[in-house]
Amino acid sequence: MTDAEALRALMEADRWIDRVIAQRDHLPESEELANLEGQLRIEVVAIRDAESAVAPMRATYEEVAARADRIQRRRRELETALAASTSGARDLAAMQHELESISAQGAEADEEALELLESIEERDSFVERLRRDIKPKLARREELRSTIEQLRSSLDEEVASLRVARDERARDVPENLRIRYQRAMDRVGTSGAAQIVTGRCDGCRIALAPLDLDRAKNQDEDSFMDCPSCGRILVP
Secondary structure, three states: OOHHHHHHHHHHHHHHHHHHHHHHHOOHHHHHHHHHHHHHHHHHHHHHHHHHHHHHHHHHHHHHHHHHHHHHHHHHHHHHHHHHOOOOHHHHHHHHHHHHHHHHHHHHHHHHHHHHHHHHHHHHHHHHHHHHHHHHHHHHHHHHHHHHHHHHHHHHHHHHHHHHHHHHHHOOOOHHHHHHHHHHHHHHOOOOEEOEEOOEEOOOOOEOOHHHHHHHHHOOOOOOOEOOOOOOEEOO
16 A cells, blocks of 8 residues: 555545534534524423413402402391391491492402403413423424434444544554644644645645646655645645
8 A cells, every 4th residue: 555545545534534523513403403492492481471471360360359259258248137137227228238339349359350260261271372382392302302312322433433444544654644644634623634626625625826736746656745725735
């Protein structure tokens, strides 16, 4: 195996590892999950706001219902007292007047309680609808999380296997070239070597000057120049 072939094999190994890592870090499922979680945050806030809005209504309803109950008890007391009363006309008239007033208050309290109850039921129905609508999204979120975990685990195993193969290929590269290669890779990432494709370094995608192209074409078989732009070793 020539030095050029060894460098090319190492370059391809590193590029393949980079592609698999990019695939692992940019899964379509991860993007879907991020969008879904954004929607869920909005919907959870909407549910909490709806629940918060109904809480004071429940408190008001309980107060009104308690008042209506007190009025109802007083009305029954007055009706019983009137039925059994032997008092004079003035006392009977006062009791009758209070009964009429209490009855009117009771009717108002009952109407207010009914309106509040209807509003509470409407709000509860709204909250229930929000909760029902969010359930499929919660289920999808768990499904995506499980899928992402499995895919990442599988791709991590693939990367580990590729790194073992990569290290084997690295041993075929002479030490001096391996050091140059690693330094370039540390600077630019992905790989420490590149090829010239249609006059450009396929690592940084920058076109080489005509003099650099001539130099690259005419260099010795085991002599490698660096890309003037990114510093990667240019492999024929």
